[in-house]
Amino acid sequence: MISDLIGKDERFQEILERLNRKSVEDYYNPYQTFNWPESLPADQWWMSPELTTTHGTEIADELDQETLHRLSRCESINFYSLNVDGIRDLIVEVTRRIHTRGFEVPSEFFHHFIGEENEHMWFFAEFCQRYGGKIYPQVAPAGEGDEWPEAASFLVFVRILLFEELVDHFNSTMAADEQLHETIRAVNRIHHQDESRHIAFGRELVSILFEDLKSKATEEQLREVQEYIKRYLNYSFESLFNPQVYRDAGIPEPHAVRRRLLASPRTREFQRRVLRKPVNFLVKTGILPDRELTPSGNPAGNPAGTAGAEGAT
Template identity: 65%
Template sequence: MVSDVIDRNERFQGILGRLTTMSIEDYYNPYRLFEWPERLPEEMWWMSPELTTTHGTELADTLTQEQLYALSRYESINFYSLNVHGIRELLIEVVNRIHTAGFETPSQFFHHFIGEENEHMWFFAEFCLRYGGKIYRQPTGAEAVAPSSKVESLLVFARIMIFEELVDHYNSTMAADERLNETIRAINRIHHQDESRHIAFGRELVQLLYEEVKRTATAEELAEISTYLRRYMTHSFESLYHPQVYRDAGLERPHQVRRSLLESPARAKAEERTFRKTTRFLKKTGIIR
């Protein structure tokens, strides 16, 4: 039973206690925290250029500075849109497990997690609607088929962890980037502050769930988990490459642009850099091969 594994683990319970205390002490009211200027300057970076999907590619060399700024503007709206969609999905999964059999111990922290993620979803959506006039829909794509249902909770929390670590890589970079407007830096800074707790929790829980799964899983089932999570990381990263972004930025043949960028060596390097810490953790625990 998952609950037995969690309840017996003193380390996990100690971490839960500390993270819950931090959530209480660090609590803020996002509806009063942020100042929303009427508009943001367009002739500047809205996303750190090193994080944009064209960085390091041949295409970037053909674009004017004005086009690069426009691309960063729409890519930032897409990034926050992905946060809105991703948070909505993870909230559904966590709400479905709070105060249920097997998750009694972390349920107290789940309350803080749910509250914080709901507020994150609000300020990311607020940014998109104020400064982009829309929330981008997620592009369609072939998602990896999940292995058997007996590992469902492991995969759910592994996906949440992967999503949060992807987002946090971008948040921490943009929060420290003085080339960006202070409003942009602020929402990334506050999200990074909260996500550091969520990631710490997620890693501990994922490791415990994997140890439980490993007790009865076959070698083939463990290999399927590894393959599934690797595909999920790639699928998540490729969501940053949105054809509508390229169309809105004024680039011709946006679907062709997306294909060429996905095939670029720069994309593989960027994905590896983004998931460097995540991959190291998943390999160390044996979850991916």
């Protein structure tokens, strides 16, 4: 039983006590924390250049500096929109499990987690609406891995962890980037501060849930879980390549641009860099057998949901 594994794991309980204490000590009121200027400079980067989807590609060479700055503004809004969408889903899933059988021990941390994520969703949405006038709609991945109910909680928490790890790569980079406006750096800095606790918690819980899963699963079921995780990693990364963003930035043929970018060698290297930490964790714990992210039967590496993203308007 999950409750037995969690209840007997003294290391996990010690980490929970520390994280609960830090959540209280580090608490801030987000509604009073940010100084929202009336506008942000249009002739500056809104996202670190190396994090933009065109950086280092032939397409970037085809664009002038004004367009690249405009693209960074749109990609910034898309990134925070991804956060709004992802946080909404993870709050729902964690709320379903708080104070339920098997999750008695981490439920106190779940309270902190839900409260902090709700506040993150607020300030990301506030940024999008103030400076972008919109929150970009996101396309959900096809299939949620519900074919095997016993794997449901593991898949929920591994999705949450991987989403947070991807986002934190961007947060930590932009928080330190002096090219960016202080408001942008502050949003990323504060989110990184909270996410460091959430990631520490997520890694421990996912490790425990995986041990429980292995005790029940067949080799075929574990392979299905691995394929699902690979699809989710690809889907999450490729969500950054939004044709609506390219259209709003004034770039012609946005769907063709997306296809060109996803086929670029630089994009594969970008993906490896963005996902290095979570993939290393998955391999170290035995959740994935190696660092190859192309799901079997999907040689192009297209994740679930890519077709929907291509068709987004």
